[in-house]
Amino acid sequence: MRGWPRRGSASRGLTWLAAGVAILLVWTVLYPNLFVVLDSFRGEAGATLEHYRRFFDSRSEMEAVWNSVWLSLASVVCAGLIGVPLAFLFARGDFPGRRVLSGLVSLPVLLPPLVGVIAFLFLYGETGFFTRSVQLLLGMEEAPWRLNGAGAVLLVHAYTMYVYFYLFTTAALSRLDVSHMEAAAALGASRLTVLRRVTLPLLMPAIGGAALLVFMTSMGSFSAPYVFGGGFRVLSTQIFASKLNGDIGIAAVETIVLALVSILFLAMLQRYEAQREYTGSGKGLGRVRYGERPSKRRRVALSVLAWLIVIILLLPHATVLLVSFVPAGTWTTELFPPVYSLDSYRKIFSQPQQLTPILNSLRMATIATAMNVVLAFASAYILARKRAPGRGLINVLVILPWALPGTVLAMALASTFSVNQPWFGRFVLIGTGAILPLAYFIRNIPLVTRAALTSFRQLDPALEEAAASLGARWLTTARRVTLPLVLPGIAAGALLAFVTALGEFVASILLYTHRTRPISIEILAQLRAFDFGAAAAYAVLLIILMAIAFVFGQRAVGEGRGGI
Amino acid sequence: MVELEGLRKEYVAASPSAPPTLAVDDLTLTVERGELLTLLGPSGCGKTTTLRMIAGFEQPTAGTIRVDGRDVTRLPPQKRGIGMVFQNYALFPHLDVQDNVAFGLRTRGVSKAEAAERVEAVLRRVELAGYGKRRVQELSGGQQQRVALARALAPEPPLLLLDEPLSNLDAALREKTRTELRSLLKRLGMTAVFVTHDQEEAFALADRIALLDAGRLQQIGTAEELYHRPANAFVASFLGRANFLPAHIRTIGVDSIACEVANRAHWEVQRTPALGEVAVRDRVLVMARPESLGMYPLEEDGSGASLDGIVAERRFAGAVTYYVVQSFGGELLIAGDPHEFEPGARVSIRPHGPVFAFPDRRECVRPEQQPGQR
Numbered sequence: 001m002r003g004w005p006r007r008g009s010a011s012r013g014l015t016w017l018a019a020g021v022a023i024l025l026v027w028t029v030l031y032p033n034l035f036v037v038l039d040s041f042r043g044e045a046g047a048t049l050e051h052y053r054r055f056f057d058s059r060s061e062m063e064a065v066w067n068s069v070w071l072s073l074a075s076v077v078c079a080g081l082i083g084v085p086l087a088f089l090f091a092r093g094d095f096p097g098r099r100v101l102s103g104l105v106s107l108p109v110l111l112p113p114l115v116g117v118i119a120f121l122f123l124y125g126e127t128g129f130f131t132r133s134v135q136l137l138l139g140m141e142e143a144p145w146r147l148n149g150a151g152a153v154l155l156v157h158a159y160t161m162y163v164y165f166y167l168f169t170t171a172a173l174s175r176l177d178v179s180h181m182e183a184a185a186a187l188g189a190s191r192l193t194v195l196r197r198v199t200l201p202l203l204m205p206a207i208g209g210a211a212l213l214v215f216m217t218s219m220g221s222f223s224a225p226y227v228f229g230g231g232f233r234v235l236s237t238q239i240f241a242s243k244l245n246g247d248i249g250i251a252a253v254e255t256i257v258l259a260l261v262s263i264l265f266l267a268m269l270q271r272y273e274a275q276r277e278y279t280g281s282g283k284g285l286g287r288v289r290y291g292e293r294p295s296k297r298r299r300v301a302l303s304v305l306a307w308l309i310v311i312i313l314l315l316p317h318a319t320v321l322l323v324s325f326v327p328a329g330t331w332t333t334e335l336f337p338p339v340y341s342l343d344s345y346r347k348i349f350s351q352p353q354q355l356t357p358i359l360n361s362l363r364m365a366t367i368a369t370a371m372n373v374v375l376a377f378a379s380a381y382i383l384a385r386k387r388a389p390g391r392g393l394i395n396v397l398v399i400l401p402w403a404l405p406g407t408v409l410a411m412a413l414a415s416t417f418s419v420n421q422p423w424f425g426r427f428v429l430i431g432t433g434a435i436l437p438l439a440y441f442i443r444n445i446p447l448v449t450r451a452a453l454t455s456f457r458q459l460d461p462a463l464e465e466a467a468a469s470l471g472a473r474w475l476t477t478a479r480r481v482t483l484p485l486v487l488p489g490i491a492a493g494a495l496l497a498f499v500t501a502l503g504e505f506v507a508s509i510l511l512y513t514h515r516t517r518p519i520s521i522e523i524l525a526q527l528r529a530f531d532f533g534a535a536a537a538y539a540v541l542l543i544i545l546m547a548i549a550f551v552f553g554q555r556a557v558g559e560g561r562g563g564i
Numbered sequence: 565m566v567e568l569e570g571l572r573k574e575y576v577a578a579s580p581s582a583p584p585t586l587a588v589d590d591l592t593l594t595v596e597r598g599e600l601l602t603l604l605g606p607s608g609c610g611k612t613t614t615l616r617m618i619a620g621f622e623q624p625t626a627g628t629i630r631v632d633g634r635d636v637t638r639l640p641p642q643k644r645g646i647g648m649v650f651q652n653y654a655l656f657p658h659l660d661v662q663d664n665v666a667f668g669l670r671t672r673g674v675s676k677a678e679a680a681e682r683v684e685a686v687l688r689r690v691e692l693a694g695y696g697k698r699r700v701q702e703l704s705g706g707q708q709q710r711v712a713l714a715r716a717l718a719p720e721p722p723l724l725l726l727d728e729p730l731s732n733l734d735a736a737l738r739e740k741t742r743t744e745l746r747s748l749l750k751r752l753g754m755t756a757v758f759v760t761h762d763q764e765e766a767f768a769l770a771d772r773i774a775l776l777d778a779g780r781l782q783q784i785g786t787a788e789e790l791y792h793r794p795a796n797a798f799v800a801s802f803l804g805r806a807n808f809l810p811a812h813i814r815t816i817g818v819d820s821i822a823c824e825v826a827n828r829a830h831w832e833v834q835r836t837p838a839l840g841e842v843a844v845r846d847r848v849l850v851m852a853r854p855e856s857l858g859m860y861p862l863e864e865d866g867s868g869a870s871l872d873g874i875v876a877e878r879r880f881a882g883a884v885t886y887y888v889v890q891s892f893g894g895e896l897l898i899a900g901d902p903h904e905f906e907p908g909a910r911v912s913i914r915p916h917g918p919v920f921a922f923p924d925r926r927e928c929v930r931p932e933q934q935p936g937q938r
Contacts (some may be wrong), residue, residue, distance in 0.1 A: 471668055
């Protein structure tokens with residue numbers, strides 16, 4: 001009495017596709033980590049637990065684990081305290097200029113991690129604008145603070161990660177049914193009670209999701225602790241240090257610990273996401289506010305506050321731009337640079353080798369994104385079908401890279417692709433131009449696949465059935481109906497992936513060679529050479545490239561979406 | 565033309581211990597060439613599953629489907645050559661009207677020029693000539709419905725399936741469209757199977773109706789047959805309004821039986837296929853349409869031919885007026901003239917049209933099985 005096995009081309013094609021996708025994912029996502037695990041057990045005389053013993057016995061290692069955890073928790077709290085109120089202010093507030101400002105607040109998405117870090121250096125570092133202003137204002141001999149240690153890292157994290165809370169909460173607020181709040185108010189609840197008993201509980205899934213995301217990002221964060229950490233150790237920087245010291249065993253153990261903590265939190269995030277889908281099913285309403293309009297004075301005050309916040313949040317962008325016009329060696333003790341010129345830019349564009357990092361980044365990001373698009377389409381195509389073979393495996397593998405911080409991934413790739421064993425799927429890619437695109441590709445698999453999957457879920461299955469009933473074969477349907485309809489969604493995801501890959505730093509620093517160095521590495525190199533102008537100029541060019549990609553992409557997506 | 569034989573569809577339950585859900589149970593029926601057949605039934609009765617099995621989107625657990633004498637049970641949908649109109653039309657949003665309609669022609673390898681010609685011809689048939697370059701989102705609901713029809717018709721399929729084709733249209737348009745749809749399909753000589761849950765739509769569209777409930781075919785026949793000669797109590801109550809009265813059999817004739825209704829009135833009642841073998845004193849349910857019952861001023865002649873009742877309510881319903889009457893057999897709905905009776909009037913009720921006998925749900929307690937009753 002069981003159903004007949006489905007025969008015919010549809011099922012066979014799908015099986016082949018699923019097999020291909022699964023093999024590719026296992027090879028890129030899962031397989032390299034195997035070698036990290038092997039490395040962690042490899043001693044001079046065969047298998048050993050020596051590295052684990054050393055790790056768990058070492059006080060500094062334990063300190064790094066503890067630091068990573070509490071710093072991430074503190075980052076969640078700080079970023080949440082900025083992001084959630086901001087979301088309320090811009091989604092619910094009623095003041096002039098709200099729409100423009102709410103767009104500007106999400107701009108730090110466009111700030112690559114390393115650029116954000118150096119912007120902070122120029123702003124709040126010992127010789128930064130803000131620090132020196134305070135120093136001059138108070139007539140102090142020395143800088144009032146040093147941007148160093150845990151506090152500095154936390155500051156950078158809060159600044160760069162509040163965006164998650166802001167975007168998640170804004171989205172949840174727009175989905176919120178105002179009638180819930182109105183019902184509570186009609187039952188006699190005060191505004192505060194409504195907020196505490198109705199609004200916040202309804203937002204909890206979104207806020208929880210953002211919190212887990214920030215925790216994971218913070219656990220994997222490398223640039224901020226690397227630049228500002230000083231003696232403050234965290235796991236991601238320890239991995240880098242161990243690898244530079246040639247202690248591959250310890251580096252592998254550190255990598256595994258970091259990956260396991262991240263995977264744990266990813267699993268929690270997945271559960272939260274499931275809930276979020278559930279609560280998000282309510283109908284969104286046009287109205288987002290309830291109650292009466294605030295007085296004019298209040299609205300002006302709100303507007304001023306909003307402007308102030310936006311200026312503070314955008315100061316890093318402005319700083320980088322300003323510093324990029326400062327020629328090397330001209331700015332010493334003055335509060336503001338005395339000389340401005342286009343020297344840094346001229347240097348970059350006049351010397352071919354100075355342009356190399358930019359071309360490298362563009363080329364590698366393009367290659368990686370192209371691979372991401374193909375894989376995302378194929379895997380989302382499979383994941384959208386309930387009866388596809390290998391669905392469970394693919395589902396896990398496409399989100400796993402999320403839980404693997406850049407340092408972890410770089411370590412895994414370095415272990416796997418430094419040996420030539422074609423029969424085991426290992427090739428020498430280290431030192432070639434292929435390793436960085438591969439790393440960018442793997443890091444962005446979750447992003448693009450999720451975007452593609454969202455498009456697939458919005459696709460009416462009747463459309464594919466209609467094509468089949470009109471005689472279209474499996475491949476024809478995929479090409480002529482499915483692909484054109486999900487392309488806008490995939491394009492949006494690919495765009496974000498491209499932008500992320502352009503500014504990627506964490507995996508790059510472990511895998512680059514001089515010939516293949518991306519922009520982020522060049523920024524660091526110029527910084528080390530104390531040519532701040534050149535470093536900032538590269539950062540500005542990077543931001544401009546990202547903005548161009550963003551605007552163009554969004555236009556393309558917008559046009560495509562007109563069809564849906 | 566279409567032959568379904570012993571068609572069965574089970575869905576595996578979510579947990580392995582739970583029994584599978586039976587969506588379609590041993591369905592056998594035939595659609596003649598050029599016939600418009602409607603699968604009608606309440607939601608969850610298996611009508612859509614049946615349609616999707618004919619189209620090839622669902623695989624039957626058992627049974628065969630033959631189209632034009634060819635066994636298509638295991639063919640994938642794209643090899644069946646059956647046209648389908650979807651409930652939400654499923655028009656390709658990234659293609660204009662012309663490319664939507666041409667889709668099925670192009671997949672069959674029809675040349676561009678020929679396809680364009682045939683598209684124009686079929687658009688003319690659905691009165692959308694000149695709409696080829698429009699985007700499908702620009703069209704009204706009724707126009708979209710006609711594009712969906714044109715797209716399904718363009719490859720000239722031998723069989724057309726329509727899944728609630730009119731349910732997304734507003735009431736006024738729906739009535740107009742169903743007449744047009746029927747006359748178009750008749751003019752083309754199409755064989756078509758519709759799915760609907762709306763009996764009025766089924767009556768207007770179909771040559772024959774197959775009424776399904778709980779995955780089983782209850783009755784198949786013309787609208788008149790189903791309405792006037794319902795095979796069982798479900799058919800009677802699903803189509804139109806029906807009164808059910810408890811009764812037991814007094815005498816058994818060839819076509820009809822004499823019943824004592826509500827232990828009072830002696831009525832002549834028609835047998836139905838569902839009734840099967842019966843014996844005197846068996847309990848039955850007597851079904852009467854509102855228009856088959858007549859009300860008369862209370863007469864106390866003692867002949868036992870009528871049931872007494874009190875008019876509880878009068879409901880104006882346009883062409884007829886319904887009276888809700890409390891009787892010894894329960895609450896009855898009776899059609900009458902507008903001002904015949906006032907609420908509170910005492911009346912005698914007698915059938916003046918056909919009434920039917922169905923097996924009583926409590927038929928297992930047959931009198932002879934209870935010792936001491938005889």
